Amino acid sequence: MMPDLGKYAVSVLSAYGATLAIVALLIWISLRRGRKVQDELRSLEGRRDDA
Amino acid sequence: MIALLIRDLRLAIRTGGGFGLGLAFFLIIAVLVPFGVGPDSAVLGRIAPGILWVGALLSCLLSLDRIFALDFEDGSLDLLATAPIPLEGLVGVKAFSHWLTTGLPLTLAAPVLGLLLSLPEPAYLWLILSLLIGTPALSFIGAFGASLTVGLKRGGLLLSLLVLPLYVPTLIFGAETIRRGAEGLGTATPLTMLGAITLGTLAVLPFASAAAIRINLR
Amino acid sequence: MIALLIRDLRLAIRTGGGFGLGLAFFLIIAVLVPFGVGPDSAVLGRIAPGILWVGALLSCLLSLDRIFALDFEDGSLDLLATAPIPLEGLVGVKAFSHWLTTGLPLTLAAPVLGLLLSLPEPAYLWLILSLLIGTPALSFIGAFGASLTVGLKRGGLLLSLLVLPLYVPTLIFGAETIRRGAEGLGTATPLTMLGAITLGTLAVLPFASAAAIRINLR
Amino acid sequence: MELQVVDLGVARGGLPILQGVSFTLEAGQVLVLRGPNGIGKTTLLRAIAGLQPALSGHVSLDPEAVAYAAHADGLKSTLSVLENLTFWAQVYGTTDVAPALQAFALQNLADRPAQNLSAGQKRRLGLARLLVTGRPLWVLDEPTVSLDASAVTLFADAVRAHCARGGAALIATHIDLGLQSDLLDLTPFKATAMAQGDFDEAFL
Amino acid sequence: MELQVVDLGVARGGLPILQGVSFTLEAGQVLVLRGPNGIGKTTLLRAIAGLQPALSGHVSLDPEAVAYAAHADGLKSTLSVLENLTFWAQVYGTTDVAPALQAFALQNLADRPAQNLSAGQKRRLGLARLLVTGRPLWVLDEPTVSLDASAVTLFADAVRAHCARGGAALIATHIDLGLQSDLLDLTPFKATAMAQGDFDEAFL
Amino acid sequence: MSFWEYANPKRFMALSSAALPWFTALTALVLSVGLIWGFFFTPDDFRQGSTVKIIYIHVPSAFIAINAWLMMLVTSLVWLVRRHHVSALAARAAAPIGLAMTCIGLITGAVWGQPMWGTWWEWDPRLTSFLILGLFYLGYIALWEAIDDADTAADLTSVLCIVGSVFAVLSRYAILFWNQGLHQGASLSLDKEENVHDVFAYPLWTCIIGFVLLFITLVLLRTRTEIRARRVKALIARERMA
Ligand code: HEM
Ligand SMILES: Nc1ncnc2c1ncn2[C@@H]1O[C@H](COP(=O)(O)OP(=O)(O)OP(=O)(O)O)[C@@H](O)[C@H]1O
Numbered sequence A: 001m002m003p004d005l006g007k008y009a010v011s012v013l014s015a016y017g018a019t020l021a022i023v024a025l026l027i028w029i030s031l032r033r034g035r036k037v038q039d040e041l042r043s044l045e046g047r048r049d050d051a
Numbered sequence B, C: 001m002i003a004l005l006i007r008d009l010r011l012a013i014r015t016g017g018g019f020g021l022g023l024a025f026f027l028i029i030a031v032l033v034p035f036g037v038g039p040d041s042a043v044l045g046r047i048a049p050g051i052l053w054v055g056a057l058l059s060c061l062l063s064l065d066r067i068f069a070l071d072f073e074d075g076s077l078d079l080l081a082t083a084p085i086p087l088e089g090l091v092g093v094k095a096f097s098h099w100l101t102t103g104l105p106l107t108l109a110a111p112v113l114g115l116l117l118s119l120p121e122p123a124y125l126w127l128i129l130s131l132l133i134g135t136p137a138l139s140f141i142g143a144f145g146a147s148l149t150v151g152l153k154r155g156g157l158l159l160s161l162l163v164l165p166l167y168v169p170t171l172i173f174g175a176e177t178i179r180r181g182a183e184g185l186g187t188a189t190p191l192t193m194l195g196a197i198t199l200g201t202l203a204v205l206p207f208a209s210a211a212a213i214r215i216n217l218r
Numbered sequence D, E: 001m002e003l004q005v006v007d008l009g010v011a012r013g014g015l016p017i018l019q020g021v022s023f024t025l026e027a028g029q030v031l032v033l034r035g036p037n038g039i040g041k042t043t044l045l046r047a048i049a050g051l052q053p054a055l056s057g058h059v060s061l062d063p064e065a066v067a068y069a070a071h072a073d074g075l076k077s078t079l080s081v082l083e084n085l086t087f088w089a090q091v092y093g094t095t096d097v098a099p100a101l102q103a104f105a106l107q108n109l110a111d112r113p114a115q116n117l118s119a120g121q122k123r124r125l126g127l128a129r130l131l132v133t134g135r136p137l138w139v140l141d142e143p144t145v146s147l148d149a150s151a152v153t154l155f156a157d158a159v160r161a162h163c164a165r166g167g168a169a170l171i172a173t174h175i176d177l178g179l180q181s182d183l184l185d186l187t188p189f190k191a192t193a194m195a196q197g198d199f200d201e202a203f204l
Numbered sequence F: 001m002s003f004w005e006y007a008n009p010k011r012f013m014a015l016s017s018a019a020l021p022w023f024t025a026l027t028a029l030v031l032s033v034g035l036i037w038g039f040f041f042t043p044d045d046f047r048q049g050s051t052v053k054i055i056y057i058h059v060p061s062a063f064i065a066i067n068a069w070l071m072m073l074v075t076s077l078v079w080l081v082r083r084h085h086v087s088a089l090a091a092r093a094a095a096p097i098g099l100a101m102t103c104i105g106l107i108t109g110a111v112w113g114q115p116m117w118g119t120w121w122e123w124d125p126r127l128t129s130f131l132i133l134g135l136f137y138l139g140y141i142a143l144w145e146a147i148d149d150a151d152t153a154a155d156l157t158s159v160l161c162i163v164g165s166v167f168a169v170l171s172r173y174a175i176l177f178w179n180q181g182l183h184q185g186a187s188l189s190l191d192k193e194e195n196v197h198d199v200f201a202y203p204l205w206t207c208i209i210g211f212v213l214l215f216i217t218l219v220l221l222r223t224r225t226e227i228r229a230r231r232v233k234a235l236i237a238r239e240r241m242a
C-alpha cells in the first residue's frame, strides 16, 4: 500500500526520513536527560518524590 | 568620562596598537581573498564591496572581545562600577573609543584596499560613506555582545556567535549601498536604513549593555 | 603528555565549547559572504573555494590566540615549563589539540557550507581532502605565532598579523586544489605541496615555538 | 558618615553564605572583619560596595560613599604608575595625586609602567588609589597581601590619617595590621541550610 | 639533595637587581628569604627554578629537582579541584592525590570548580600541587597570601613533613610562618649600579 | 487565585505531571493521523508530482520554528518582569526544540528545492531569514550553556532574546530589500481566495496541529527536566554548605 512516489521517491522519502530521525533524536535526548536528572534528584532527596 | 576615553585610547595605542592592528587585519583579509579566489579582476571587482564590508566587520569583531574583558580580568571593571560614572556612560565611552580605534581607521583605509580588489570607480564615495555611517553600529552592537560575555573565559568565540547575526542588517545595507553606487543606482534607501540602524543602536543598546554588565558583576 | 592532551580537550569542551564555536564561526563567515556579495549563485560558486579556505583559516586564527595565553595568564605555563615535560612536546600537544578542536570539525562541516555557497559538485572531494591535509599546518603555524606573542596583553591581533603571512602558501595551495578539482584539472601538484608544507611544519615548528616560549618566560 | 548594617544576608553562586550580620561603623572608626577562608568576607564587602544585591537586611550607606579595593588591583599594566593614579583621580573628580604617591612611597616609581612593578609595589599602587577617591568609607579586602613590614606601616598610617579626617574603614584581613580597631568575627553568622522546603526556596 | 647557590646575580627587565647571593640549603632545612618589596625575591626564585637565566654565579641543583609555586596558582577555573590536582599528578608521573587533598583540607571541595573557590581556598589548592610533584626542593613565593590561621598551620605542617622526608624548602615571605627556619635577608645583596664600562657591560 | 500561581515550580510540576500523558497521547494520535493522511492518502500535484508530500512536514516545522522563538520572547519578558523561574526555564527548554525544527525546515526545504528549483540552496529571502533564525537559536543556546550561575544565565539570555528579536525583524526587512526570491508565498492564509486545494489543506492543518501538540508536549517535558536540574543544583549547593 506504499504510494507510488514516481521519480521523486528519493526526495520525499529522505525528507520524511530526516524529519523522523531528528524528531526521534530530540525526543530521545529529552527523555534521557529527563530520566538522568530525575534519578539524580531522587538519590539526592533520598526518597520518592514525584513532584 | 573624558578621562576614561583618554585612558582607553592610550591603552589601545600602548598595547600593541589598537589602530595598527585592526587595520592590518583588514588589509590582510583584502590581500588573502585574491589569493583564495584567484586574480581575475572582473570577479574581484564584482565581489569587492561585499568583501570589504565583511572584512571591516571581522576586523571590528576581533578587537571586540577585549572591550570589557581586560578590565574585568584585572578588576578595573569592579572598581569602575563603584566609581561615580553611570554604567551606561561607561559602555558608551568604551564603544565610542572602540570605534575611534577601529571603525574610523578602517573607513579611512578602505579606499586603498578597494584599489587592491579592483573596486569600480563610482563606488569609492559610497564605500567611505557607508562605512562612516555603518561602523558605529558595529561598535555599539559589539559592545552589547561583549557585555553579555564579560567574565566568561574564552568568551571571544561565543561573542562572535552572538554578535554576527546582529550584524546582518548593517552588513546588508552597507554592502548594498556600495553595490548600488557602483552600478549607478539610487542609494538613498539603504543609506537611510543604515543611518537609522546606527542611531537606534546608539540610543538603545548602551542601556541593554549596562544592564548586562550589572548582571554579570553580581 | 596524554594527560595534557586530555586536559586541553576537556578545557576546550568546558569553556563554552571549543568545537562548537570555531565551527559556528566558520558557518557564519559562509553565511555573511553572500550577504555582502549578493545572492547570485554563479558568482558565489566561482568564489566558493577561496572563501571556504579563507573562512577555515580565520576560524583557526580566532581560537589561536588562546593556545598559550590562558595558560600564561593564570601561571600554568610557568609551572608547566618547570614540569618534567619537554617544551617541544608541550607545543606539539597543544597544537594537536587545537587541530582536534578546530581543524577537524571544520573539515567535516565544510561540505555543508559548500552547499550554501553553491560549490560545484566535483569539488567536494577535493574540499575535504585539501582541508584534511592542510589544516594541521594551520594549527602548528598558529601555535608558533602564539608562542611568539605569549605574554603580550591583547596579543590576539598582533598574532593575526604575524601568522597570516605564514598562512599564505597553505591557503594558495589549498584553494588551488579545490579550484582545479572543480574544473576537472589535475590536483596532484597542489596537493603534494600542501602535504609537504604540513609535514615540514609538523617536524620543525615545535622546536622554534619551544624556543620562543622559553625566551618569553624569561 | 555612619555605616549601619542591619541583619544583612548575602549569597554567592546562588547560595546564602552569611546571614544576620549587623554592625555599626562610625566616623573615625576602623572595623576589622575576621573569619576563616571561604566564610564570605569578600562577598560581604562586595554587597556593601553595591556590587551585588543583598539577600536580606539593610545597609544604611549609599554605595556612592564607598571606595572599594578588591583582591585584584585594577591596574593597567601598560600605563605608568602616575597615569594609573591620575586616571582614577579624574574618574572621582579629584585632582591632586601627589599626596597619594607620597603616602605609599611611590614617587620614585611614578614613571614605571605598572607591569614592571613587583607584587608589593603593585599593591601599594592599588592602595594609593583609595586616597584619590575622596570617599569617606574605605572597604578593603585583604589590603596588605604581599606588603613588607614598612609598607604595612605606610598603610596603617594612611588609614589612621583617613580616620582622623572623619573617614572610616572596613577591612577584611587575616593578619594583624597594628591598627586600633574593633574586631568582628564572621564565623557565627554563617548561613545555616534552610529547612527542606518547596521548590521556590530550593532555587535560592 | 643539597642546594648550593654561589655568588648568584639576577636581572629583571634587563637590569641587574641582585648580585653576590650565596647560600646553602641542605636536606631537611627551610630557608626563608626576606627583603622589602621589589628587592628581587621573585626574580631570584625564578632563576633558581630555571625559568630565567642567572646573570652570574652558579646554582648547584638541577631545575628538574625543583617544584616552584609562584604568585599565581596556575589553576584552571573550569576544572574541579580534583581534576586540577590529578592533572598535575599525571604531569609529574605520580598517581595518588588523596594525601595532597587531605594535607590541605580540600576533600570537601574536591568536586568544586576552581572558579567557585574563595581566594584562600584557591591558594590551598595551589599549594597542594606541591605534594604531587614528588620533587625534593620546594621554591615558594609568598605561599601564605590569603590564608587564614588554620590554613597557615596546615601549610607549616606540610613543609615540616616534607623536610622530614628529606626535602627542603626555600620560601620568600613577609610574614612569620611559625616554622623552624634559617633566615636570609636579601637587602645587602642589592645590585649596585655598575661602573660605566664599555658597551658590552652597559648593555647588560 | 491569580494566573501566576501556576508559575510556582511545585504547582507547575503537579499540573504538568497530570497533563503530560494526555498531551503525549493526543500528540501521537493527531500527528500520526496527519502524517499518514498526508503521506498515503493525498494525490500528487500536477506540477510538483509527489514532492508536495513534503509540505506536511516542511510547513509545520517552519511554523513551529518561528513561533517557538515568539514563545521564548514572551517567557523571557515574563522572567525579567515577574521573575518566575518556570518562565525562564521554559524558554531554555524550548530553544533546542526550535533549533531542531529549524533544521527540519531547512533540510526538507533543501530536499524539496533540489527537484523544484534545481538547487539545494538559494539565497531566497525566506530561506535566508530562516537560516538567520537558526543562528539566533545557536547563539541563545550557547549563551545558556556558557554561564553556570542559573539566574545570571536566565537574565542574560532574556536580554539577548529581546534584543535578538528586534534584530531578527530588522534582518527580515534587510533581506527582503537585498533579494526578492523564489519561495512560495503564503498558501494557507484564511482570507485568501487562491488557497491550496482542500485535498492538501486538511491534512496540512492536521499536521500543523500535530506539530503544535508535539511542541507543547516536549516543552512540558523539558521544562520539568530543567526545573529538576535546577533543584538538583540547589540541593547539591546546600549539601556543600552544610
Ligand atoms: C531550504 C529551503 C527552504 C526553507 C528554509 C524554507 C522555509 C520556509 C519557511 C520559513 C516557511 C514559512 C512557514 C510559515 O510561515 O508558517 C515556508 C513555507 C512554505 N514553503 Fe518553504 N522553505 C524552503 C524550500 C521550499 C521549497 C523548495 C518549496 C517548494 C517548492 C517550499 C514550499 C513552501 C510552501 C508551500 C510553504 C507554505 C507557505 C505558507 O503557507 O506560508 N519551500 N518555507
Ligand atoms: N562563583 C561562585 N559560585 C559558588 N560559590 C562560590 C563562588 N565564589 C565563591 N564561592 C564560595 O563562596 C564562599 C565565600 O567566598 P568568599 O570569596 O566571600 O570568601 P572569603 O571569606 O573572602 O575567603 P578568603 O579569605 O579565602 O578570601 C566560599 O565558600 C566560596 O567557595
Ligand SMILES: Nc1ncnc2c1ncn2[C@@H]1O[C@H](COP(=O)(O)OP(=O)(O)OP(=O)(O)O)[C@@H](O)[C@H]1O
Residues within 6 Å of the ligand: D115, D116, D117, D118, D119, D120, D121, D146, E012, E013, E014, E017, E035, E036, E037, E038, E039, E040, E041, E042, E043, E044
Ligand atoms: N618586567 C620588568 N621589567 C623591569 N623591571 C621589573 C620588571 N618586573 C619587575 N621589575 C622590577 O624588578 C624588581 C624586583 O622585582 P621582584 O618581583 O623580584 O621583587 P620581589 O622581591 O618579589 O617583591 P615583592 O615582595 O613586592 O613581591 C622590582 O624593583 C621591580 O620593580
Ligand SMILES: [Mg+2]
Residues within 6 Å of the ligand: D041, D042, D043, D141, E118, E119, E120
Ligand atoms: Mg576573599
Ligand SMILES: [Mg+2]
Residues within 6 Å of the ligand: D118, D119, D120, E041, E042, E043, E141
Ligand atoms: Mg614577589
